[in-house]
Amino acid sequence: MHTIIEKRQLSEQVYLMRITAPLIAEARSPGQFIILQVDTEYGERIPLTIADADPEAGWITIIFQAVGGTTMRLAQLRQGEAVAAVLGPLGNPTHIENFGHAVCVGGGIGAAPLYPIAQALKDAGNRLSVIIGARSKELVILEEQFTRIADELIIVTDDGSHGRKALVTEPLKELCERDPRPDLAVAIGPPIMMKFAAATTKPYDVRTMVSLNTIMVDGTGMCGGCRVTVGGETRFVCVDGPEFDGHQVDFDNMIKRLQSYRAQEERAKHACLAEAQATAKGNV
Amino acid sequence: MSHTSPIELRDQARRLLAELQAKEQLKARDRLAIPQQEMPSQDPIVRGRNMSEVTFGYFEEQARVEAERCLQCRNAPCVAGCPVQIDIPRFIRQVAEGDYEASLATIRETSLLPSICGRVCPQENQCQEYCTVGKSLKDTFKSVSIGRIERFVADWGAGLQGLSDDALADPNPTPPSALGTDDPAESGRPMAAAEAPDVKPPTGRKVAVIGSGPASITVAADVRREGHEVTIFEAFHKPGGVMIYGIPEFRLPKRIVEDELRTLEAMGVEIRTNFLVGQTRKLRDLLDKDGYDAAFIGTGAGLPRFMRIEGENLVGVFAANEFLTRSNLMKAYDSDKAHTPIYQPRRVAVLGGGNVAMDAARTAIRIGAEEVYVIYRRSRVEMPARAEEVDHAEEEGVRFMLLKSPTRIIGDENDRVVGIEIQEYELGEPDESGRRRPVPIPGSESVIDLDTVIVSIGNDSNPLITRTTPELEANKWGNIVTDERGKTSMDRVFAGGDIVLGAATVILAMGEGRKAAAAINEMLAV
Ligand SMILES: Cc1cc2nc3c(=O)[nH]c(=O)nc-3n(C[C@H](O)[C@H](O)[C@H](O)COP(=O)(O)OP(=O)(O)OC[C@H]3O[C@@H](n4cnc5c(N)ncnc54)[C@H](O)[C@@H]3O)c2cc1C
Ligand code: SF4
Ligand code: FES
Numbered sequence: 001m002h003t004i005i006e007k008r009q010l011s012e013q014v015y016l017m018r019i020t021a022p023l024i025a026e027a028r029s030p031g032q033f034i035i036l037q038v039d040t041e042y043g044e045r046i047p048l049t050i051a052d053a054d055p056e057a058g059w060i061t062i063i064f065q066a067v068g069g070t071t072m073r074l075a076q077l078r079q080g081e082a083v084a085a086v087l088g089p090l091g092n093p094t095h096i097e098n099f100g101h102a103v104c105v106g107g108g109i110g111a112a113p114l115y116p117i118a119q120a121l122k123d124a125g126n127r128l129s130v131i132i133g134a135r136s137k138e139l140v141i142l143e144e145q146f147t148r149i150a151d152e153l154i155i156v157t158d159d160g161s162h163g164r165k166a167l168v169t170e171p172l173k174e175l176c177e178r179d180p181r182p183d184l185a186v187a188i189g190p191p192i193m194m195k196f197a198a199a200t201t202k203p204y205d206v207r208t209m210v211s212l213n214t215i216m217v218d219g220t221g222m223c224g225g226c227r228v229t230v231g232g233e234t235r236f237v238c239v240d241g242p243e244f245d246g247h248q249v250d251f252d253n254m255i256k257r258l259q260s261y262r263a264q265e266e267r268a269k270h271a272c273l274a275e276a277q278a279t280a281k282g283n284v
Numbered sequence: 285m286s287h288t289s290p291i292e293l294r295d296q297a298r299r300l301l302a303e304l305q306a307k308e309q310l311k312a313r314d315r316l317a318i319p320q321q322e323m324p325s326q327d328p329i330v331r332g333r334n335m336s337e338v339t340f341g342y343f344e345e346q347a348r349v350e351a352e353r354c355l356q357c358r359n360a361p362c363v364a365g366c367p368v369q370i371d372i373p374r375f376i377r378q379v380a381e382g383d384y385e386a387s388l389a390t391i392r393e394t395s396l397l398p399s400i401c402g403r404v405c406p407q408e409n410q411c412q413e414y415c416t417v418g419k420s421l422k423d424t425f426k427s428v429s430i431g432r433i434e435r436f437v438a439d440w441g442a443g444l445q446g447l448s449d450d451a452l453a454d455p456n457p458t459p460p461s462a463l464g465t466d467d468p469a470e471s472g473r474p475m476a477a478a479e480a481p482d483v484k485p486p487t488g489r490k491v492a493v494i495g496s497g498p499a500s501i502t503v504a505a506d507v508r509r510e511g512h513e514v515t516i517f518e519a520f521h522k523p524g525g526v527m528i529y530g531i532p533e534f535r536l537p538k539r540i541v542e543d544e545l546r547t548l549e550a551m552g553v554e555i556r557t558n559f560l561v562g563q564t565r566k567l568r569d570l571l572d573k574d575g576y577d578a579a580f581i582g583t584g585a586g587l588p589r590f591m592r593i594e595g596e597n598l599v600g601v602f603a604a605n606e607f608l609t610r611s612n613l614m615k616a617y618d619s620d621k622a623h624t625p626i627y628q629p630r631r632v633a634v635l636g637g638g639n640v641a642m643d644a645a646r647t648a649i650r651i652g653a654e655e656v657y658v659i660y661r662r663s664r665v666e667m668p669a670r671a672e673e674v675d676h677a678e679e680e681g682v683r684f685m686l687l688k689s690p691t692r693i694i695g696d697e698n699d700r701v702v703g704i705e706i707q708e709y710e711l712g713e714p715d716e717s718g719r720r721r722p723v724p725i726p727g728s729e730s731v732i733d734l735d736t737v738i739v740s741i742g743n744d745s746n747p748l749i750t751r752t753t754p755e756l757e758a759n760k761w762g763n764i765v766t767d768e769r770g771k772t773s774m775d776r777v778f779a780g781g782d783i784v785l786g787a788a789t790v791i792l793a794m795g796e797g798r799k800a801a802a803a804i805n806e807m808l809a810v
Contacts, residue, residue, distance in 0.1 A: 042618075044625075085557070088563065088564065218520065220559075222609070253597055253598075259598055
C-alpha cells in the first residue's frame with residue numbers, strides 16, 4: 001500500500017506528497033524516478049522523480065505540477081488515501097563525486113528533482129552554486145532547503161517578483177565566465193530551459209548534465225517510447241538515463257516528441273476538469 | 285476472400301457428422317475426403333471495428349468432424365513436431381468419441397496452457413507441418429486442424445464452448461469470450477475453470493519467479509504443486525507478460541490469461557506486481573537476504589529493435605511494443621475510459637512480417653486507421669507470422685507491400701511523419717536459415733505518404749537483470765546462458781523463455797518453464 005502520509009501544496013499547481021514505499025526508499029539514489037498510477041484499470045503510467053526519501057521510515061517524496069489528466073487526479077487524492085501503483089526506483093543514479101565546483105540549475109518544478117542531486121554533490125565535497133528560476137515568486141519552490149545546502153544561491157524570476165528579473169541562463173553564463181570555470185553544471189527543468197542551459201555552457205566547455213523527462217509507458221526499456229537522440233544515437237531515457245550529456249542531446253526533436261499526444265492530452269485535461277467541477281458541485 | 289457465416293459452418297458440420305456416424309467404419313481414404321473444418325469468425329468488416337475475439341471457436345459438431353480426419357498414425361509424426369509432445373492422436377480420438385474431459389486430461393499431461401496455445405501456437409510450423417493428412421493432400425494447410433481441436437477442448441473445459449443457438453440469432457454474434465460485458469477485457473462471467481490443482485504440504489522452501497509470462501506461469505504452477513512457496517515478481521501493474529501487454533484481445537482474450545493467473549493464486553502463489561527485479565531489489569538480495577532458495581528468470585525479450593534508418597525518432601514513429609502496450613495493457617483503444625493516449629493513425633506503415641507486425645497492423649485498423657500497409661523484405665511465404673493471422677489481416681483490409689524495405693522516414697518541419705521511402709527487393713540465394721536472401725534493386729526507391737510508422741522488426745532480450753547481476757552469464761545477444769535444464773551460471777538461479785531463446789513462442793516458453801521447474805523441484809527435494 002502506497003499511502004499518502006503527507007500532502008502539501010507548494011504553489012498554485014505544485015504539490016508535494018510523501019508516500020509509503022519502503023523498498024523504493026531503501027533502493028533509490030539521487031537522480032532516480034518512479035512510475036506511478038492513480039488507477040490500475042484505466043490509469044496512465046507517469047514518470048515522476050523521487051525528490052527525497054527516508055529508508056528507515058520507508059517513504060519517498062514526490063513533487064509534481066497538476067497540469068495533465070493524471071497529475072490532476074493525483075492532486076485530488078487526500079492524505080491517508082493510497083496511490084494505486086508505484087514502480088521504482090527506475091533509471092540510473094546520478095554519478096556523484098567531488099568534481100570541485102558544481103552549478104545546479106533548476107527551472108520551475110525542476111528544482112524538485114534537482115534537490116537530492118545538489119545535496120549529494122554537496123555531501124561529496126563540491127562547492128555548490130544553485131540557480132533557481134521560476135515564472136514568478138509563488139512558483140519558486142524549495143528555496144529554504146536550497147539555502148541550507150548551497151554555498152551560493154541565485155534566484156531569478158521572469159517577472160522580477162523575486163530575486164533577479166532574468167532567465168537562468170544569465171547567471172549561468174556569468175558563472176561560466178568566472179575564473180576558474182565551474183567543473184560541472186546540472187540543469188533540470190523544462191526542456192527548453194535545459195536546451196538553452198546546455199547551449200550556454202557549451203562555449204565554455206563546462207560539462208553539463210541534464211535529466212530528461214520524456215513520454216514513458218513501462219519505464220523498463222521495453223516500449224521505446226522514451227527514446228531520444230543523444231550524440232546521433234538513439235537512447236532510452238528510462239534505462240540509459242534519465243541523465244545525459246546536455247551538449248549531445250537533440251533537444252529540438254525531444255521537444256517535438258513530447259508534443260506527440262497534445263490533442264489527446266488537452267481532451268483528457270478537459271474531461272478531468274469537468275469531472276472535478278461535477279464533483280465540486282455535488283459537494284455543495 | 286469469402287467469409288462463411290457461422291450458422292452455415294455449423295449446419296454443414298451437422299450434416300457431415302450425421303453422415304459419418306451412419307457409416308460402419310471409416311477408411312483412411314474416407315477420412316482424407318472429409319473437408320477440413322473452417323474456423324467460424326466474426327465478419328471481417330464488423331470485427332475491424334471491435335476489439336473482441338475474431339474467431340468463435342469450433343462448434344462441437346465441427347470439432348468432431350475435424351477429429352474424424354485424423355488417421356491415428358501409429359508413428360504420430362505430429363507429436364514429434366509438438367514442442368511439448370502432447371499425445372495428439374489420443375486427445376483427438378477422445379474428441380471423436382465425444383469424451384472431452386478425457387481429452388482435456390490428455391492435453392494437460394504435458395501442456396499447462398491449452399486454451400492459450402490452441403489460439404496462438406504457430407501450428408503450421410509445428411504439429412501440423414508433419415501431419416500425414418497434410419502430406420497426403422500435399423498441403424500443410426490441409427493437415428488436421430490440431431490447434432483448433434485443442435482450443436475446442438480447452439474452451440470446453442473453461443465453459444467457453446462455441447456459439448450458442450441464442451448467440452446465432454444475431455447475424456453478427458458476440459464471441460463467447462466477450463460475453464457478459466461491453467468490455468471484453470472486463471468480462472465478469474464466472475468460468476467453469478479447471479479447479480486449482482492439488483498442492484503438496486508445505487516444504488518450507490521458497491522460490492522467486494521473475495516475470496509473469498508463460499515461462500514463469502508454468503514454473504510457478506509446477507513448483508508450487510510440490511509444496512514450495514512461490515512468489516511471482518512482475519514489473520508491470522498486471523501479470524501475464526506479452527500475453528497481456530502485447531497480444532491483442534481480438535486474438536487472445538485477456539480473461540483467458542487472467543483465468544490462468546487466478547488458478548495460480550488459488551494454488552497459493554503470491555503475485556507481486558510493480559516490482560522490477562534489479563531495480564526495486566537485486567536478484568542477489570532476493571536470494572541472500574529475503575530467504576528465497578531458488579529463483580527463475582522469465583523476463584522475456586522486451587527490447588525493441590529499430591532499423592537504424594533516418595527519421596526513426598520522428599513524431600509518429602513507434603515501436604510495435606509501445607503501440608500495442610498502449611492499446612492492450614493501458615486500454616487506450618477505449619478512449620472514453622482510458623487515460624493513456626494513443627496516436628490516432630490515418631495512413632500507417634508497419635515494418636516487419638511477424639506476429640507482432642500483424643497485431644500492430646490489425647490494431648491500427650481497429651482504432652480507425654484508413655490505410656494500413658505491412659512492409660516486408662521478403663515474400664509472403666517467408667513471413668514468420670502465423671498464416672491464419674496473415675489471412676485475417678488481409679481480410680480486414682491490411683495491404684501487403686512485399687519485397688520492399690524502407691530506406692528512410694520523411695518528416696515535416698514539425699518532425700511529424702509525412703512519408704516513407706521504400707526500396708524494392710528481389711529474392712537471391714538462400715541464407716543460413718534456408719530462406720532466400722532479399723537483395724535490394726538499385727534505383728527502385730519510391731515514396732508513400734503516411735502519418736504513422738510502426739517498427740516491428742523484432743525484440744532482443746531485456747538487459748535489466750543481466751546488467752544488475754554481473755555474475756549472470758549472457759551471450760552476445762544478451763540472452764541468458766543456461767544448461768539444457770535451465771540452470772544459469774549463478775548458483776540456485778534458473779532461466780527460461782524468451783530471455784534465453786530470444787523472441788520465440790508461448791509454447792517454447794512453457795516447455796522451458798517445465799524443464800526448469802523440474803530441475804528446481806529436484807534441487808529443492810534434497
Ligand atoms: C505482439 C506479440 C505477438 C506475439 N504473438 C505470438 C503468437 O501468436 N504465438 C506465439 O507462440 N508467440 C507469440 N509471441 C511471442 C510470445 O508472446 C513470447 O514468446 C512469450 O510470451 C515469451 O514468454 P516469457 O515467459 O519468456 O516472457 P514474456 O511473456 O515476455 O513475459 C516477461 C514478463 O517479465 C516482466 N519483466 C521483465 N523484466 C522484469 C524484471 N526485471 N522484474 C520483474 N518483471 C520483469 C515483463 O514485464 C513481462 O511481463 C508474440 C509476442 C508479441 C510481442
Ligand atoms: S499426423 Fe495428423 S493424421 Fe497422423 S496422428 Fe497426427 S494429427 Fe492424426
Ligand atoms: S519508457 Fe518504455 S522504453 Fe523507456
